[in-house]
Amino acid sequence: MKPKLALYWASSCGGCEIAVLEIKDKILDVDAFFDVAFWPVAVDFKVKDVEAMDDGEIDLCLFNGAIRNSENAEMAELLRRKSKILVAFGSCAYEGCIPALSNTTTREATLRWIYEESPSTVNPDGVRPQLATETPVGTLRLPEFWETVRSLDQVVDVDYYVPGCPPQAHQIWGVLEAVMQILEKGLELPPKGTILGAGDRTCCDECPRERKEKKISGFVRIHQTIPDPDLCLLDQGILCMGPATRSGCGALCVAAGMPCRGCYGPPPNTKDQGTKMISALASVIDSDDPDEIDRILDGILDPVGTFYRFSMAKATLGRVQIHDARAASETAEAHA
């Protein structure tokens, strides 16, 4: 009997699903080796089919997406129970990614913006989604929207992590190929908690650009300049997360002239990507004068959103504390 494979998306954009198909015709090798037991994007199995399985019946589950509501959590728990190997696949499941940026505001502010205040919304009665609604055909239920977005491992036990937004195709194939060999030959699995499909250095180590001694006397945003194609972007004052980002992507963005946004998460031996970036970045600011330093730092418009763009669910300082409703609504406006 073929080993069973499941793929699932929780709070995600679908990019991870597409990334899996980017392994191109090798997907046929995957299909030849595995029996696809559950993959809502591609295959028509239902949740009740998974519920009917024995515990541990799925050999490998690649779970992408953050945990944003009660349904995401229920599916995470179900797939944890049914899977021998549960992989947090992609940045959302690994560390919260873009959905977790809403940890900078409140659920109330988010819902108010979405259902009442955004310019494209017409909702004069202020109708909001309800957990349960009585209708002539019975009670309709919706999942509960959480205050704080979680990574997969903050909700269930996770075996391995594959970083990236999305993970790169060659890395996905590397992981799948390794797992297939391990399952086929009965080899030993890597230690639990291993980060798969990534390097063990930083994005800078893969970057083709020339680095000089860094001195930053002012930040420019990428749309305000035409960067030199051969020089380090950070040297040119463009905020690049390379120094605080794990290698593995092949430095795709920087090679194409865009700064690294940090999607492969913190480098090895680092838990917090944001504070690590502060450490790396602040030390190369070209001034010893407090006022001048502040003037240069004013060029970083959104420190939390920049340094924790992909890892907000794992920030050491927790979610952003909103001290009153007024502040919450101002935050929502600022982010609008």
Add this chain to the structure above:
Amino acid sequence: MVMTAEHETAPPPSDWQPRIVAFLCNWCSYTGADLAGISRIQWDPAVSILRVMCSGRMDPTFVAKAFQLGADGVIISGCHPGDCHYQEGNYKTLRRVHLLRRLVAEFGIEPERVKLVWVSASEGDRWAETANEMAEQIRKLGPLRLAS
């Protein structure tokens, strides 16, 4: 009580006292605090000192971790500008703390909970003042609780 990453809990005292972690550089500030002790200058026991070789060794991650483990405030102290044993470690710290305070504020935490000072080896009185002022300030702010 020993506090490490593996041993994270400390019982909260019934009458709350602030816990302030101070990162002091080996060459100036730690010696300055030592001088305060030798000179029998009293300073607030809410402040616990951690010695680092240079204030430039102070990774912003340490501050975040201190807050996570229950610190209510953090002091970072190094040699005066121009006096760093390693030439420019304290300038790196200066820039890091400026950026870190912005980040901390964005997390909804009072930036006053992170204090940067320069204390030389001969300034025992200045260290005592710093510790007392910080303890006073943190008592006013109250306990820090990170939101999870």
